[in-house]
Amino acid sequence: NAGVMQNPRHLVRRRGQEARLRCSPMKGHSHVYWYRQLPEEGLKFMVYLQKENIIDESGMPKERFSAEFPKEGPSILRIQQVVRGDSAAYFCASSPPGLGNQPQHFGDGTRLSIL
Amino acid sequence: AQTVTQSQPEMSVQEAETVTLSCTYDTSESDYYLFWYKQPPSRQMILVIRQEAYKQQNATENRFSVNFQKAAKSFSLKISDSQLGDAAMYFCAYRPLGATNKLIFGTGTLLAVQP
Numbered sequence: 166n167a168g169v170m171q172n173p174r175h176l177v178r179r180r181g182q183e184a185r186l187r188c189s190p191m192k193g194h195s196h197v198y199w200y201r202q203l204p205e206e207g208l209k210f211m212v213y214l215q216k217e218n219i220i221d222e223s224g225m226p227k228e229r230f231s232a233e234f235p236k237e238g239p240s241i242l243r244i245q246q247v248v249r250g251d252s253a254a255y256f257c258a259s260s261p262p263g264l265g266n267q268p269q270h271f272g273d274g275t276r277l278s279i280l
Numbered sequence: 281a282q283t284v285t286q287s288q289p290e291m292s293v294q295e296a297e298t299v300t301l302s303c304t305y306d307t308s309e310s311d312y313y314l315f316w317y318k319q320p321p322s323r324q325m326i327l328v329i330r331q332e333a334y335k336q337q338n339a340t341e342n343r344f345s346v347n348f349q350k351a352a353k354s355f356s357l358k359i360s361d362s363q364l365g366d367a368a369m370y371f372c373a374y375r376p377l378g379a380t381n382k383l384i385f386g387t388g389t390l391l392a393v394q395p
Contacts, residue, residue: 271325
């Protein structure tokens with residue numbers, strides 16, 4: 166059973182470009198979470214999605230960031246007009262449907278570097 | 281707001297010895313979940329152990345065990361018979377019950393294992 170798959174592993178963008186990060190959850194998982202880890206810091210929650218629905222986006226910056234989890238295909242975290250401060254590791258996690266005692270399984274992360 | 285505090289930025293242990301990593305949290309909820317995640321240099325996030333707050337019995341997973349003190353809001357991780365492969369950053373995390381399943385992470389403790 167494949168784990169959570171994130172791609173790309175590393176992404177380099179110039180300031181002002183767009184960054185698209187992809188996450189395929191584990192088989193049978195319908196809940197997806199995105200976290201951001203700035204250098205030397207812990208992970209910070211960004212957004213929680215279920216299929217075709219955003220459940221909690223309280224950690225998402227109001228501008229330039231968006232996330233989706235379509236009925237078919239991976240979850241996408243999109244950052245428009247990237248700035249240097251967006252450089253971070255972005256982790257996706259997934260969990261199966263059901264009550265909240267299911268642990269979240271993490272992908273290996275996408276390291277975003279802004280030149 | 282819920283917060284998680286890890287007061288030890290770095291710890292060191294001799295191989296085969298025991299080490300305890302501290303974690304405290306702040307919440308007004310009575311039911312929630314607590315986790316320890318390990319992040320080795322490869323930067324994967326690996327679930328080490330989890331605890332349900334309604335369970336009085338401390339969770340154990342092989343060489344890893346927790347000391348959960350609900351009244352004191354303390355959740356320490358004990359690693360017995362430390363191995364070189366245990367060297368990593370360790371994050372304590374809290375997850376509330378309810379509509380959002382987001383994890384709230386501490387800032388991490390970097391564990392070094394000396395041969």
